[in-house]
Amino acid sequence: MRDLDYLKLLSKEYPNVRKAGAEIINLRAICGLPKGTEYFFSDLHGENQSFVHLLRSSSGIIRAKIEETFGQMLSENEQLELANLIYYPDRVLAKWHKERKDCADWKKVTIFRLVQIARCVGRKYTRSKVRKKMPQDYAYAIDELLHSDGKDIDKRIYYQEIVNAIIEIDAADCFIMALCQLIQNLTIDSLHIIGDIFDRGPRADIIMDELMNFHDVDIQWGNHDISWMGAAAGNTACIANVLRIATSYNCFDVLEDGYGINLRPLSMFAAEVYGDDNCDCFRPHLLDENIVDCVNPDLAAKMCKAITIIQFKLEGQLIQNHKEYNLNERLLLDKMDLEKGTVKIGKKVYKLKDTYFPTIDMKNPYELSDQEKELMHALKVSFVHSTLLQEHVQFLYSHGGMYKICNNNLLFHGCIPMNEDGSFMTVHTKDGDFSGRKLMDYVEQKCIDAYFLDPREHEKEKKEAMDLMWYLWCGPHSPLFGKDRITTFEHCFVDDKEAKIERYNAYYSFSNDEKYVDQILKEFGLPEKGTHIINGHVPVEVKNGESPVRANGKLYVIDGGLSKAYHKKTGIAGYTLIGNSHHLALAVHKPFVPGREVTPDIQVTEVFERRIMVHDTDVGKKLLSQISDLKDLLEAYKKGLIKENNLYK
Structure with missing residues (x-):
């Protein structure tokens, strides 16, 4: 007892x-x-429109439920209209009001159809759980309609009067929206985000708002997330990196409109210092248009160059202060010969595409100029005092981590660093040596320290933890990066393709082999049978024959390129891994086009031997x-x- x-x-x-x-x-x-349906997404990279659509459409499952429920009763167009109503009820209702399609009969039919869909997606949950997911204002009426029996003559008028009353008091719009919200909530029981919410796409802040409003979500940090988390904590190298990527991808709305980051000091500095420079090496990728903060591409290029040079200086300072990082080979500013227009990388000398660096003192190339120091102080203040950014980062901490073990699945973004012989790589730190699961636990604790330690009591420990946040973004032994080096400098200033090669950690070869996947699962206390590793980070090049399912079905790489920047590379527009009580399935997405229903291809990849129940x-x-x-x-x-x-x- x-x-x-x-x-x-x-x-x-x-x-x-x-x-x-x-x-x-x-x-x-x-x-x-039966167990609830789990959804796994990875590498969202700020693609808010695509992700919100996938979330509200349950990656095509709602569309399938409509077809399952109504079959030949509704035409293809009627099914699409109903699907779009469920995804975007406020938008569709406004359109129908404008077109005068909202008569009483239409409202009754629509409510009936939505009730049928809600009944379909909610049938494997308890009545209590369904009720908890209902918008409270209409919970009683929805609950009664969901459990109505059309054959019960005594109650038929009762159910009709519920609908009649809703329409008579002009509450139909609110009731329809409540039903649509319930259907969305019931279709996805839990949501797993396998890293990289930020960078490249237009509005990561909107994605974070959606996640914060979702009923059950967890997040495994990616290296792009860590960079933003480091920036929010005040790490200036992370701040510079975040701004470099944002200016490079023309993502000004997320900074100024989303997080209220004041970019005026950067734009003024860039215009002054690089006013006569065309900054051709820093022309922004124009994948998305800014709606609120439209920046001229010429100025964007100057801003990108300005913050990139500052980033290289700040990174150089970190590398010099942390010998344990073993990153001296990334100190490249002092390897430039501006008179000859060359740079020495390793044992080779390469021609520089750009030699105009008015803020670099070649006698002390990693020292910020006085103007740059003032600029970074202003930008740091803007980041650490952004209320919304701090709320989002705190949510990343409260709902996230380096990895998660969930229902016999091991979730992490990047890799478990491995040696060339297949053993776990030992990473040497000031706190000792770590490998495998202990490395992941150590790194997670350091990330927590970087944000939450009180600098008045733990100044040294907090600074070292904050510096490590930058290393996790791009360090060769980082579980979140998983490459031998990051070639940002080479991509900016060198044409040679060989100089830009980044070699993946041995994990990415061994993770194709079931034997080594079992080794990793064992390291995390999981059995060999009925378990999976689910990660992202590396886009699956489907068009070149790569498969997201590896190691005899034990490992899923679900980075299918949701970001528009990767569509050409992968040939698709992302994956969703869906795990219900019967099977695992991959939804293969096509590029999102606003206003057009693009239903993904759903491929069942594993059928369970028996149905998985809650127990x-x-x-x-x-x-x-x-x-x-x-x-x-x-x-x-x-x-x-x-x-x-x-x-x-």
Whole structure:
């Protein structure tokens, strides 16, 4: 029997045999239900329109449920209209009002159809769970309609009057939106984001808002996320990196309109210093148009060059201050010969595409000029005082980590660093040597320290942790980066393709082999059978024959290139991995076109030997533990060890 003190605490919530017994019955019933559907996304990279559409459409599953429910009863166009209503109810309703398509009969038919879809997607959940997902204002009416019986003549008028009343009091729009929201909430039971929410795409802030409003979500940090987290903590090298990528991809809206970052000091500095420079090496990728903050491409190029040079200086300072990083080969500013127009990288000398660097003192190339120091101070203040950015980063901490073990799946963004012989790489730090799972745990704690340590009490520890955030972005032994080097300098200033090669960690070769995947699973305490590794980071080049399913089905790489920057490379527009009680399936996405329904191809990749029930899941294990506690409490009541209370309530 459990400790009596613990059972006495439990008795406050379940004060008598009747209450405890009722909860056991409830939990046992829940354990006998099919497990909820899990969705896995990776490498969102700020593509807010695409991601929001995938989230609201459940990656095509809602469209499939409409077809399953109505089949030949509705035409293709009617099914598409219903699907779009569920995805974007406010937008569609406004359009129908404008076109005067919102008569009473249409509203009744629409409510009926939505109730049917909600019933379809909610049938594997308890009535209680469905009710919890309902918008509270209409929970009673929705609950009654969901559980109506059309054959019950006595209640037929009752159900009709519910709908009639909704229409008569002009609440149909709100009720329809409530039903659409319920359908979306029921289709995705839990959401897993396998890293890289930020960079390249237009509005990562909108994606973060969506995630914060989602009912059940976890996030495994990617190296692009870590860079933003470091920037929010005040790491100036991370701030410079974030701004370099944003200016390079013409993403000004996310900075100024989204996070309120004041870019005027940067634009003024860039215009002054590089006013006569064409900055051709820094022309922005114009994949998206800014809606609020339209910046001239010429000025954007100057801003990008200005912050890039500052970034190389700040990174150089970090490398010089941390010998344990072993990154001296990335100190390249002092390897330039501006008179000859060359740079020495390793043992080779390359021609520079650009030699105009008015802010670099070649006698001390990593020192910021006085103007650059003032600029970085202003930018740092803007980042650390951005209320929304801080809220989003705190959410990344509260709902995220380096990895997650969930329902026999191991989720992480990048890699578990490995040596060429297949063993786990040992990473040497000031705090000791770490490898495998211990490395991931160590790194996660350091990320927490970087943001949450009080600098007044732990100044040195906090600074070292903040510096490590930059290393995690691009360091060769970083589990989030997983390459031997980052060639930002070479991409900016060198034409030679060989100079830009970044070699992946051995993990990416060994992870194709079931033997080594089992080795990783064992390291994290998972069995070999019925388990998977799910990660992203490296785009799957489908057009070149690559598959996201590897190691005999034990590993999924679900970076399919949601970012527009990768569409040509991958040949698709991203993946969603969907795990329900029957199978695992991959939704293969086509490029998102606003206003056009583009249903993904859904491919079942693994059918489970038996249906997965709630009692098989992590949630189920917790419920079974609660049942065991409640049984002990029942026994304590029956033996008189704890007195019952509120017997008649």
